[in-house]
Amino acid sequence: MKKQLIRALLCALLLGGILVGKPSALSAEQVAMDGDYTSSGEVDVDGGSGWSFDWYTFSLTLKVSGGTISSITQQFTQFPDDTYSDECQSKALAGLRAELLGKPATVSAVDSYAVDAVSGATFSYHALRSAVLEALANAPEAANVTRHTVTYDLNGAPDGTLTAEYAAGDLVEPIEPVWKDHVFTGWTGVSLTDGSFLMPEQDVTLTAHWLNTVTIGAGGSKTIVRREGGYALRATLGGAELPPSEDCLCLCALYDGAGRVILVRSAAVTEGKPSYADFVLDEVQTGWRAKVFLLQEDDGLPLVRSAELRFADAFPDGVYSGSAQCLSDYINYLVDVEVTVTDGVITGLTDKTLRTPMSTRDRECYAAAWEDLYGRILSGKYAADGFEAVDAVSGATISSNGINAAVCDAVSEQRVPMEPDDAEVYAPEGISLYARAYPVVKVKDGTITDIRVVPARDSDGEALSAFAAQIREQQSVNLPLPSLIQDDAYSVASLIDQLLYGKGVLNDG
Amino acid sequence: MGEKTMTRRAFLRDSAALLLGTAAVCVFERALPPDAALALENSGTDMSLSIVRDTDKCIACGKCVEICSERQGLNILELSKRSDGKTVSSLKNASSLADSRCIGCGQCARHCPSGAISVRDGLGSVNAALNDSRYRAIVWQFAPSAQHVVSEEFHMLAGTDVCGKLAAAVRVVDERSMAVSTDFGADITIMEEATELVSRLQEEAWQKPLMTSCCPGWVNYVELNHPELIPHLSSCKSPMEMLGALVKTQIPQRLGIAAEDIFHIAVMPCTAKKYERARPEMLTDGVPSVDAVLTVTEFKKLLELHNIDLSALEDEPYNDMFAGTSGAGRIFGASGGVCEAALRTAYYLLTGSEPPQVEFIALRGNEDVKESEITIGDRTVRVCVVNGIANVKGIVEAVKAGSCAYDFVEVMTCRGGCSGGGGTPALFGDVGVRHRGLYRYDNSASVRSSHNNATLSRLYEDYLGSPCSELAEELLHTTYDEHRGTL
Structure with a gap:
């Protein structure tokens, strides 16, 4: 007992000595x-x-x-x-x-x-x-080393801002940021010598500058979120066909919302891989368009190619609904999605599709496509603005294309987020040999608020929609059938009757 | 000496070819490996009296498997690989419909998008009869639900009552036609079945419950799967067969012709009726009570063949012989209708007075199992309505265990009853949309209970005597066969 006490005391003394003695x-x-x-x-x-x-x-x-x-x-x-x-x-x-x-x-x-x-x-x-x-x-602490922060403002690129710390006098080599469809042109906020600077005794903020790249000849138009003031863009000419710079001319025209030309600029083509021409537009406004033309001589004939940019406001946060029709020889159904946009990025995706008629096999393909695309679209941090498509799933190409198209539709031009919608949706489940066209009906507070029709043939779509609008107005399916689309209209009327039976919606009881 | 029809050389040549062919077939059959035999079985057609399967047309969409296992609970179909590698809808543990436990409900055919499973054709025999001058009368009977479902095939809303147009249509098809409504058969069924129920209720100790026998799919299901339940099945024939027996006895008397001179066509929402028609018990005086059964969709095809647009026809009355019908007979087409109609009459038979309320709302609608208790006089009658054969398992087990508390159980194979039958067009929404017409007719009918049907009362007075009399037993009741293995 005594021995143990002594041993404990010795241990305590030893430990205390170590703690006190250590610097x-x-x-x-x-x-x-x-x-x-x-x-x-x-x-x-x-x-x-x-x-x-x-x-x-x-x-x-x-x-x-x-x-x-x-x-x-x-x-x-x-x-x-x-x-x-x-x-x-x-x-x-x-x-x-x-x-x-x-x-x-x-x-x-x-x-x-x-x-x-x-x-x-x-x-x-x-x-x-x-x-x-x-x-x-x-080691003792260095007496006078204080560290300062370098803040990289990426100026619109998805990563936002980045920071790093340096001691005064350190040689700082700023990072080279990357943004899809943009060219990084440099930093402002500090003067650089050979791409680096000596850290001053204060915090530094660097602002990235970008040129939006437009590929001439790619077709289509691209929507750009307008930022304050001017806008700089770089037209690239496509790597495979590099014209000698003296043979071509690049023009940029700026149009206002009514289509009037505001200004036209020309720029020399800088050779490179790919060749490019840079333009700076002093002021752009929402609704304006910039069109870039490449004029080139091709075997003595003038060849004109162009690309277009549209300027728009930042993509508002909210939930957007979109739909697309999947149509091929044996496949015909509507894909419905709801897309949630937060800070301009697609952060949520909800499947609303299985309310339209699909065969068992279509349903399986669709489920496979959905599972894959869902993960990729959400993890890819895709900007809602200008979302195009992610790669299709092999073996479920039509479903994949449909989902892509529905997401594109949701984040397309209209940009009006959905009102919180508690409407009930009714649509036939399964397929029938007898139905020629399928309706999807929205009912709110006992009233039909919307009817969409999946036609058997595209050409009937308009006439059927008109018939569906008539049903919505009258809140009744007991209507004379339009003569040219009698069978299809009957399918729509009778299916709505079946779907809404007993719900107290239709005037027909 | 007549003309020489065949030279000696030709005779020898043909005989040799025949012999060689026969030999080849024999060798081929003997040499056939088991796999090839299976492939032969799997390809081509296989049929029962209700259903035709042609797996060569199958696109393996799986719809039939889904319907058979999930909705009908029969689970006799599966998707499997044929020996030639093609995935098709096949029978589980059976090589043909004849070996399977198929009850002929026809839901698979109703939902098959490619025609790999279809309804056994009835138009052939009908067309043959229409072209046969031997028949002096063509009698058409229309099922309660058929009178409301045919409308959908002619651009009218589901549930529209077209019985007047049907009578007109068949008279356009053939001038010998007589149109009658199965509602009348349903009224007799109720008289017989309610009498049976009342007599059982009045027994001291009886094995509960009494189960309906109107639905041929259900009868097949019992015979094939649960023969122990046969004593519980009502011995009544189905309304179609009851009316068939009367058609083949009453019309010959009235017109002074033989029963064989009548061709009797039943237009039904049902594919299992095609088998029921052919049951040996269903002969009346040695002739079939019903000569052909057409489904609603087949009847539409027939009218199309004759270029008749049903919606454009003026209404005509049914032939007067069985024209007096009640609303109770019409609601047979809806799940719960048989039970409701039987209760209206059972109440009268037990108490001698009309029920205070003829609508038994608790028995209407599309719930899987509906149950209700009705106080009749000093006794409580417990009834149950099963909607869809997949939902009957619990009751079957209870009956087998002797623990069933219900007095009367109505079972319909198809969802929604006859209105959702295998012979009707596929329906997306609530099958109640078809019931709407049936109940509307019942609401507006002047006679709402079978026992108040004056035409029927006169028939009992003049011919049958009383419900469950000896003649009624002979004509209107049947037996079941637990050893019948196949359709």
Whole structure:
């Protein structure tokens, strides 16, 4: 009993002595003062039958200059007996040097860079790394090193803003950001020399500048979210067909909402891969369009190709509904989706489709396509603005195209988010040999608010929609059938009758 | 000496070819490996009296499998690979419909988009009869639901009552035609069945319940799967067969012709009726009570063949012989209708007075199982209506265990009853849209209970005597065969 008490007392004394005697260590973020720091370490592996190297000890010298680790050297105090241990330690030291030299002399820097052991020299590496940490921890804090923040404002690109910290006097090489369909043209906010600058004694904000790229000849038009003031764009000419720059002329015309020409600019074509022409538009407004023309001589004939940009307001947040018809020889159904947009990015997707008639096989294909596209569209951080399509799922191409088209439809021009809709939707389930056209009916508060029709033939769509509108107006299916589309109209009327029977909606009881 | 029809050489040549052919067939059959035999079975057609399967037309959409297993609970179809690698709808554990437990409900055919499963044709025999001058009268009977479902085939809203137009149409098809309504058969069924129910209720100890036998799919289901239930089935024939027996006995008397001179066509919403018609128990004096059964869709095709637009015809009355019908007979076409009609009459038979309310609303609608308790005099009658054969399992188990608390159980194979039958066009929404017409007719009918049907009362007085009399038993009741393995 006495013995135990004495032992406990000794332990407590020893521990207290260690705690008191140890100099206050650097915290993770504090930078070590310039100078040389030493520590020692050992590789303590039982050289049993499985291991072919032996126990050894070493001392380590860490040199800190300008707040960064400038050299790491190692001396053996107990030299290993075998050459294999020698190889391992050389390998480990080389790996650690590659990771740490030039990095800030902080514990956190070592923790974040020297993480993965050098393969084949695991024990030596860990021993060296602990020694480096120990040396750093024992160093006093650098007296006057304060760090400042560099903020990268990506100016509209999806990543938003990024930050990094540097000590005053550090050489800073700004990052090169990437944005789909844009060319990065440089930073403003600080003057750069050879692509870098010396960190001043204050925080710095860099603003990225972009050119929107327009590929001439690709066709279609692209919607651009208008930002304040002017707009710069780069017309690229497509890599495969590089015309000699003196043979062609690039023009940019700006139109206002009514189609009047505001200005026309011309620009020389800079050769490159691909060749391009840059334009700066001093002012653009919502609803305006910019059209880029390439005039080129082709075997003595003038050849004109063009591309178009539309300027619009930022995509408003909200839920949008879209639909598309899947149609082929044996497939005919409507795809319905609801797309949630947050901060201009597609963040939600809801399937509303299985309310229209599909065969069992169509349903399976559709489910496969949905599962795949759903994940890819949501994880891809697609901007709602200008969403085009993700790759189709093999074996479910028509369903994939339908889903893509429905999402495109949802985030297309109208840009009016859906009102919260508690309307009930009725649509026939299953397919019938007898039905020529299928209705999808929305009912709110006991009234038909909307009828959409999936026609058997595209050409009947308009006449059938007119008939459906008549049903909606009269809230009755007991109407004379239009003569040219009698069968199809009857299908619509009779299916609505069947779907809404007993719901107290139709006037026909 | 007549003309020489065949030279010796030709005779020898043909005989040799015949012999060789026969030999080849024998060799081929013997040499046929089991797989090839299976392939032969799987391809081509297989038919019962109700259904025709042609797997060569199958597109493996799986609709029939879904309907058979999930909606009907019969589970006799599956998608499987034929030995030639094609995936088709096939029978589970059976090589042909004859070996299977198919009850002939026809829902698979109704939903098949490619014609791989279709309804066994009845138009052939009808057309033959129409062209046969031997028949002195062509009698058409129209099922209660058929009188409301045919409208859908001619651009009229579901549930529209077209019985007047049907009578007119068949007289255009053939001038020998006589049109009668199965409503009359339903009225007799109620008289017989309600009498049976009342007599059982008055027994001291009886094995509950009494189960309806109007639905041939249900009767087939019992015979094939649960023969123990046969004692519970009402011995009444179905309305179609009851009216058939009267058509083949009463009309010959009235017109002074033989029963064989009448061709009797029943227009039904049902495919299992095609089998019921051919049951040996259904002969009346040695002739079939019903000579052909057409489904609603087949009847539409017939009218199309004769270029008749039903919606354009003026209404005409049915032939007067069985014209007096009640609203109770009409609502047979809806799930719960048989039970409702039987209760109206059972109430009268037990108490001698009319029920205070003839509408038993609790029995209407599309719920899978509907149950109700009705107080008649000093006793409570518990009834149950099963809608769709998939929902009958619980009751079957209860009856087998002797724990069934219901007195009277109505079972209809198809969802919604006859209105949703396998011979009707596929319907997307609520089958109640068809019931709408049936109940409307019942609401506006001057006679709403079978026992108030004056024509029927006169028939009992003049001919049958009383319900469940000896003659009625002979003409209007039947037996069931638990050993019947196939359709």
